Amino acid sequence: MAETDQAPPPSDQLAALNLTDTVEKHAFSDRVLIRSIVGRPDGGAGLAGQRVRAGGWVKTGREQGKGTFAFLELNDGSSPANLQVIVDAGLAVLSKLVATGTCVMVDGILKVPPEGTRQKIELRVEKVVSLGEVDPAKYPIPKTKLTLEFLRDHLHLRARTNTIAAIARIRNALAFATHSFFQEHNFLYVHTPILTTSDCEGAGEMFQVTTLISESEKLEKELIKNPPPSEVDIEAARQVVSERGEAVKQLKAAKASKSEITASVAELNKAKENLSKLEERSKLKPGIPKKDGKIDYTQDFFARQAFLTVSGQLQVETYACAVSNVYTFGPTFRAEHSHTSRHLAEFWMVEPEIAFADLQDDMNCAEAYVKYMCNWLLDKCLDDMQFMAKSYDKGCIDRLRMVASIPFVRISYTEAVELLEEAVKGGKKFENEVKWGIDLASEHERYLTEVKFQKPVIVYNYPKGIKAFYMRLNDDLKTVAAMDVLVPKVGELIGGSQREERYEVIRERILEVGLPLEPYEWYLDLRRYGTVKHCGFGLGFERMILFATGIENIRDVIPFPRYPGRADL
């Protein structure tokens, strides 16, 4: 055993989590989480006298008492609350500690601060264990008030701000709430594919995934280094073949010895092989391979054109029609050139799919899921929600409470249009005309949920002409069993439908909307064999975060936003 290798502690020490009496140590670090101190109902006061190690980044710091000590507000991301830390000048060069963004790990004793201060507990440092300095003159996100827009140019550092960290915790909570909800209700999480060859609703908005460009660039470089044979080279090789052939012929005619003929034939074969290699290489052409004037996708990685998924629904239906209750939660993509505050090129979707269930069940599930998420945030993220209420949207907590407790209004599309027409008669101005058959515009949806009802509204039974082929045709033959959930602040949060389970009807619908049958044969098979009534919906995960937090721009609620012209990191 090499002496430089330090033997690790035996792993059975692992189980012992080294709990102190009251502060829980981090399981995989020798520090405690700041939340486990200041997040207590007593603000940490009950922990006075305990020795702890804490680590985090300085939010604000200042030297005091003529440079004899420093106050640091330390945050480790475990909650919005900071730990107040006091360091004496003898322990470190104080000026190196106080810059915003500085990382410190310290050992110390928790003490109750003098009366009249805001904190219930503070940490008196005994030792500065480690220090990651910041030069405040160069730090890209110094303490001054930074706009969310400015922070988008510093994606790699923006999680160090209070806002983006709070959003990260809320996003995390909503993600785990999503899994918890569906797991509690016996849904299986299914990973639908990101790469798809089902170019489902027209490839216009899809990103293409390919290795043809990099392969052709590789070939181009190779051909520059090692040029393909010229016609002259090939002619010369052909000449050699014909000479060798002639030689064989002559030896045979002259009845030469077997060994002589064999040797000559071997020479001929070698020449032929060389020729065919040269001919093969001469066919190599720089550029993307083409066949009959079109790109030859048989040479692409998947031997056909491939795209990034726009939805996992069709694929997850194959699981719903086998194991009943399933959901996806993953990234989806749109190559739309939209520069709005509501669209991303890469965003996350939650898509449950339920067998033996109809549109009523679908609405029930959607409503229960949204309420569950609202309750989850009120339960587990109230401190972050309070921060959002204080900083961005004072109504956001009330909105969560309202949605969690009030039954959603349910109206048919026809009723919705009637209500909008009444509003127009009453003097309400919309940019988009209201009449039966239109796709409701965002302004219409916002009017219904924010003005007319002031609560969540589910609109169902939409005209078939504005909805996808897979939605179940209603008996009126004019509408389909679709539903959208509209909520204040964002409008449409969920879109779903009962799926058309009748083979003849869906086949007809595919043709009616002008799609080819062939790519949907697998989807039709689900209706051909053991078909089942089923339904599902999709929730735009970032929309849910916008709804919860009141943040205005979707680019601020996903860690690494992708939109036209931007995909940093």
Next chain:
Amino acid sequence: MAETDQAPPPSDQLAALNLTDTVEKHAFSDRVLIRSIVGRPDGGAGLAGQRVRAGGWVKTGREQGKGTFAFLELNDGSSPANLQVIVDAGLAVLSKLVATGTCVMVDGILKVPPEGTRQKIELRVEKVVSLGEVDPAKYPIPKTKLTLEFLRDHLHLRARTNTIAAIARIRNALAFATHSFFQEHNFLYVHTPILTTSDCEGAGEMFQVTTLISESEKLEKELIKNPPPSEVDIEAARQVVSERGEAVKQLKAAKASKSEITASVAELNKAKENLSKLEERSKLKPGIPKKDGKIDYTQDFFARQAFLTVSGQLQVETYACAVSNVYTFGPTFRAEHSHTSRHLAEFWMVEPEIAFADLQDDMNCAEAYVKYMCNWLLDKCLDDMQFMAKSYDKGCIDRLRMVASIPFVRISYTEAVELLEEAVKGGKKFENEVKWGIDLASEHERYLTEVKFQKPVIVYNYPKGIKAFYMRLNDDLKTVAAMDVLVPKVGELIGGSQREERYEVIRERILEVGLPLEPYEWYLDLRRYGTVKHCGFGLGFERMILFATGIENIRDVIPFPRYPGRADL
């Protein structure tokens, strides 16, 4: 309100989940889950006499008693167990019910079957509520023994087989176990980007994402429909401009009226506008846009080259260095042309990242996580594990128990090489030579974990030459603080490291391995500003499923496998 719209029940009925005395109704369907009957400790016997609605797909069916009734084994995916269903001839055409794959929903009474049968309960049908037929002559996956390889050609139906459904439940359980583990330990789930412009470790193995091809195809079509102007057209337009210019000049020289001159200038401007439009259009060229002989990526969707991520690690580090404990769980991609049973082009990875933590903490976290998943499966998926043990790998349950309970062996790379060299001296043959400095091959890893120790082994402190630049350089300057977790059956399950947090050292390492600094400036910023000791690892999620189930081919443990030449659906 239109008469065709059926008013839905008020949503406050939602809360009442309609529990019967003992069988829990499905929350969003009017049936019960079959597991809630046959999954009880008493096999369902205690439910005798209850009326229930059940739905599922027929696994096997047969007509009995000269066609007077039929037995159906019904499965709804909620567990591997079937519900035995008995349908009398008067209720349906029995021959339409018995084909494998048929979907039925039935109402009936639960009864204790005659003694001597395997079932503890059966459902006596009173009404066949719905029926999705199967023509057994055409059904692509009839009841005969089907190989996993055959099923890969029928991705859309294979979840209806016992094996793929069991794998789906195990995969689901491992996914939720993953979230539960990290949430319990205060890690935040962070969605790292799928689309990335950080072409980190050489683009060779990365899929490119682009809209250039579809845009150029769109343009090509447009140019065929509406050809660009010829030189003659442009010359003619130029001629018009010069004539109009001349006209203006003459009018001015002739001191014509203001209105005459204004009109003439307007004509001139119109002609100029037309010319510039034509000139603009004449520049449109079919094909992918180029500049200086290279593809002009400024015209691509993100205004630069973009790829599918191979790992979220570097990006998630930006969150670890802000909120301390984070993890990713998402799809990652490799455009490798490998046709092995261990590689996919699209696969899921779990990547935690811990601040204020070193290699020891990393190993502790990895070991605790793997143990947690094993215990989870033993706890919650024992029926599915028993199916896998019976059908594929009789040792799989014992393997889970062993890994869950035994401390992992921890040896340095140097020790590992010494052990392998000893084995070679003892007569063990390896295909790959063993000596200090090599990257351990799969055969070496399998030997250590399966033969030498017969339990999980963590190998740490690898030679820096075979590891990535971001791994922390040890004091010996020869090794880095990397670690791999090896387990029986699959070999490497986890790879991780402490990250290099020292600015000067990592900068040097980037240059040493021949990478440019510029694309890593953001990554270097994490070390420039408030740097922190941190570590992390990646677990190949499909590897974990292979390990758990004993399934041999990775294409069978992901719902929609993607590999060279194949990306069905």
